[in-house]
Amino acid sequence: MEKPEQTYDDYIKALTDISRAITSDLFIEDLLKLIVMVTAKVTGVEICSLWIVNEDEKPPKIRLKATQSISPEYIKDRALNLDEGVVGYVATHKKPLVLNDVLESDRFKEKEMAKKLGLVSMVGIPLITKDEKVIGVLNCFTATPHEFSETEINLLSVVANQSAVAIVNTELMVKTRVIQEELEARKKIEQAKEVLMHNRKMTGDEAYGWIRKRSMDSRKSIREVAEAVILSNEIFNNESSS
Secondary structure, three states: OOOOOOOHHHHHHHHHHHHHHHOOOOOHHHHHHHHHHHHHHHHOOOEEEEEEEEOOOOOOEEEEEEEOOOOHHHHOOOEEEOOOHHHHHHHHHOOOEEEOOHHHOOOOOOHHHHHHHOOOOEEEEEEEOOOOOEEEEEEEEOOOOOOOOHHHHHHHHHHHHHHHHHHHHHHHHHHHHHHHHHHHHHHHHHHHHHHHHHHOOOOHHHHHHHHHHHHHHHOOOHHHHHHHHHHHHHHHHHHHHO
16 A cells, blocks of 8 residues: 655645545535545555445444445445444444454454455555544555554545535435425425315315325326425416416
8 A cells, every 4th residue: 555655745735635625515425436536546455345334224334335346246345244344343432443454353253355356465444533432433454464564554544534524514405495395294284275275165284185196196206296286376466466
């Protein structure tokens, strides 16, 4: 990973490139993919991957969410408990873990995959948020024996922490967008109900039932049906007044 001619300035440039990528305005899947691609490129590792903790599962699991590798052996859907493997250890202990040879480590569980892909050394870095919560793990593998230097670990730790902030912010933006869309949809549905209650002398429940049935029959969302009701009423009123 670290070449002899690499200098401190090289790492500053690498960190700048990664920071620029991480702060891009992207959806979460695209953000994760960009993080591993840029990190792998600027560090020169064989495989870079991001595992994210899913607390919706009981018990919580940590799942592989992004990698720049195209190998079928690596990109398959994988999940571990938080007390399993290297990623589980890193997530639980909240500190980096370096393995000089993954085949010699009892903690590394996927030795057959490592043999097929020619993976030798690795480092796992926790993604820690501002409130000291671990939300995932950044893994980097090399194809030749490698002793990760303190500089390299510090670089990847900064990347991981920046990634954690970006992921949390992106998830927050997505949740905010969903909430806004839900509120807007409710407004449209209420408007449509009022139109039906006035024009067809329906009760509120009857109006909502009418909208819901049209939604199911037409395979359109309830919001789309509500918007159609509102639009048709506006067109009718405009024609009546002209």
